[in-house]
Amino acid sequence: AGGAPPPPALPGYLFVARRVRPHSLPRSESNGAPSGSAVLPAPAAMGPKAASGFYLGRKPAALLALLLAALLLALVVLAALYGRSLREVEALRAAAAPPSPPAGPEEEGAGCCPPSPSPGSTRPPGVWDNPRLPRALLPLHYELRLWPRVSPGQPGPFVFSGQVNITVRCAQDTATVLLHSSELELWGAAVRGPLPEGPGGGSSIEVAELWLAERQEYAVLELRRSLRAGERYVLQLSFRGPLNEDLDGLFLTRYTDQGQSSMLIASLLEPTYARTVYPCFDEPAMKATFNIIIVHHPSYVALSNMPAIDKSEMKDENGSLWTVTTFNTTLKMSTYITAFVVCDFDYVTRTERGNEIRIWGRKEAIKNGYADYALNITGPLFSFLEDLFNISYPLSKTGEVPSFH
Template sequence: MKVFPVNYVLEFEPIFKNFTFIGKEIITVECKDSVNTIIMHCAEIKIKSCRVINNDVIQKAVTKTDANKEELVITIKNKIKGCAFIEIEFTGDLNDRLLGFYRSQYKQNGKTKYLATTQFEAADARRAFPCWDEPEAKATFEISIIAENKFTAISNMPIMSKKRLKNKTLYKFAKTPIMSTYLIYLGVGEFEYLTGKIGKVQVRVITTKGNKSKGKYSLELGKKLLSSYEKYFGIKYPLPKLDLIAIPDFAAGAMENWGAITFRETILLYDPKTSSTRTKQYIAEVISHEIAHQWFGNLVTMKWWNDLWLNESFATFMATKFVDKFYPEWDLWNQFVDDAMNNAMALDSLKNTHPIDVKVNSTSEIREIFDAISYDKGGCVLRMLEHYVGESNFQKGLKKYLAGFKYKNAEGKDLWDAIGKISKMPVRSMVQTWLKQPGFPVVEIEKRDSILHLKQRRYVLESDKKSTKGLWFIPLSIGLQNELFQKLFTKKSMSVKLPKDNIGFVANFGRKGFYRVKYDEGTLIDLKMLIDQKQIPAIDRWAIQNDLFSLCVSGDETVRNYLDFSDAYYDEDSYLATVNVAHNLTSLYFRAFDEDFSDQIKNYTVKYLKKILHDLGWDPKKTDKHTDALMRGFVIFTLGKLNDEEVTIESENRYKQFLKNQNSLPPDLVEPVCSVMAWNGNSKTHAELTRLYRNAKTTEEKLRFLGAMCSFKDPKLLLKSLNFSQTSEVRSQNMQLPIMKVAGNPYGKKILWPWLKNNWPKLSKKVGRGNPLFNRIVASISSIADDSMEKEIRQFFKKNPTPGTERTQEQTLERIRINSKFLRNMRKEFS
């Protein structure tokens, strides 16, 4: 850059009458060479005036905006060099697309209210003010906001002064430290606060009026996390305050703006009376994730978006680590493996995946990589790395990295070098094999006497010669009850000797490595016995059947073999293996839903789920584990869909009670029971659920009824739910939910694709271009189509371009081919 920013003095005035805002800025810049044109980022903004000052000489500037390039070109007559000031006056729109500087609408006591808020990551600060909108263009910011007197204003820093201007107030905020534009925050609304302190730092939970009482849990947790992270990183939190802000309309789950973190209301507000166990856990994980970013991402920022994964996977990994410290009884690392590792492997076993470290050229490409590779696979790779170098070396390496790059920009290699230096291990060369190439390996093991013969290849679900290439540096761990040894497996094949008197072994012990294992037949028979006797840890009991199930999908194993193997889990007592076997059996049944052999699979599934429900019982008990609540809802919901008579009758009784008294059902059971009622219900049930949705007090409760409305068998009622999701009664941030739920309903398969085609223009308008929710809508098509529709789907997207979803479209079509092939294999196997 020839011209780079040093400081921005910014003033914003949102006008709610016509949803616009007025802005002024003075940017202090440093010109390295003599220039008479200056180019910066700018989108959807009208420039009213612009002048440039250099050595006390004022020049009026000619400005030109380019909407396609999202740029503002400033031209002056006489060249300038050194320090200069650019003064710009401009106006913009408070849009309703949930990005840039936007408006959010909500109801309070029946009245419609508005607030203004921002979402600038990845590249939308340019929609609020002309700037250099790239992570590396760090500067300091002095922000002022003019707001009507009934409103309060919030930004990254505390308020320094307030000044009355007739019916408005001018808020001036303290100057920020040096930071990137994507982390700036502006908020104007009728807010209320819960305030606390940790050391000298003020911590607040900010909500719309009437909601602050639900912020208690988040405030206490936020304070605890802040001081724990300070200790772990060895660096004090750099700002004087931290706000946790609940926003009614918000496309992302949460955003780590420095000192002013924004959240969806459902991810910050917790009400012990109405919130579910899952919500409480999710709130804790997300707050932890965003607070980790205050150091990792905000204090030290990536140079460019190809290292986005470092920010996100690191926050994902740390979030789990710290919530696990506070709530060991939640079994969070095991859930992380079932959730994050499964998600990441599902995406990464496609040919159309991408490497973690991915080239990003344009801003629309940035939005595409906020996915399970950047968050979940990255988190798994960090977990593998921590195990490889040891916890203490990992922490020391992080401290070194953060101290060395604070208030600056860094690249991935800077972190690997820091951890490598401390641990004296080949960290960079090991990690690069997981970052630079797409996919992950499967290790095939053959045991002959006491020698293991190992081979590695890339694991893909739709394989061809070309796609199985790749070589990884695998930290191979072998164990039984404890780890026996660890070796770095860096070649295509190798052999290792097992210790004497060995009664069996597990590879990828503790499932620390991001790879699958394919055992030979004899070893699997031994493992089945060890699982049955619980001679190996719970996480490995989970891993063995998890790999086996995936190998069924890729065609490397048979479904009958998996069903037979699942018998070993009949008395399973760990949540992790139990929930995964339950999910896998259920998914096999629904894949075979209309086939003549579906009953064979159904028998396994029902028997397994009935045993779990029998052990758990319907009603929460004082002695319940945290994960029991998560399990109970899933089992009731699934047995209902498997038409189990007892569950159907019990659900009906409880539903009738619930209609009379909403406190009669624990929050964890509301959606499962209502869904079972929908499954067996008619238009009367639909009307009841719609009424429950309308009368629900919180968004969390609304979403339960909306979810249940997608469980009907009658296609007419499913269409009614889909159409309802397009009305103003469902926020645009939630409208992907009914589409995903109907896609997962076997009775929704026929109707969803025609409905999507008809409603695509409306969906595009409501969700807005470049919105990450669009990728979820596109991905849901893989559950409802078979490979005979591939051509039609391709043509549809050619005629209806949806920028930012191109990669998801390819992944979706690949998944459709994989699912179709899997079903054909099952037909052959069971015929």
């Protein structure tokens, strides 16, 4: 009686109204009668202070719980999709690498070795456990033949094969040869030497076993007798690998030109992807010169670090015709600098201080002049940098291919 009405209820909150008896109400100072409103006790008279914290009403708490449930569901869905994509990628890679190696000209005269051990095979500790190559053998020169087996309109899966002959100098006696190799099938391992100073191939050294040290990405050749320090030898291997669309190593990418779907084969070998294309000493300090040959479909053009010096034709085991493009010998360089392109691009060209500059691109883009600016600016840029650093560009040509990333 005479008390103030309780406050209006707010959504999501609970209020308790307490009836105050008249005799408990404080009297006014003027006449001692109860005042018209209840006077609450001072905070000190209300007991101990409540613990501090964060309080939510019913609706915000329900909304937060709903958001957490949605986030958990999204994480479960993403994990399931990621696992499915991994299984699909593994299936595609398995399909792209059938076990039987192809027959072809690069296999002629190549010997055979025992098959590589299964991934579960164990080996005693050895030089193959070191992440750095031993310095027993130093590469001098590579003879590399690369064959991307791709034709226009081919549905896939895509593979490439090849052969590499590596001339090495033996720095210390060894009966174990280590090369980098990753995701490649290897066969036909052979070693010849010591090489005479003049022409001649040297005698054959039997390879007792070829196996893979997968953890450090090595191909290990164990020989029947040791290589002698100070002598030169030739290591020969045939190989085969999948041509994926991962944008590293040797890969295939697709584009549209004049409304038609086309394919481009290119390489990106830095920092350590050369070993996924051909067996090699894949460390930057182990530089060598390269003679590169690319076998490709006649409707495509092949590009590499150096100018092409010869083109010929050959037939495969099925009678299909292929073009063989041979390139000039490179300067001494690291393996990751080797570059390969197979495409049906066109180009525009000019010469700057004796250096031939070619800008490659889709035929439609070249026809419409989209490469003209790059052509006109590249020459002056080279000249400016030559003058700035007082260093001449060491090669006779420069080729620029559009970014495929």
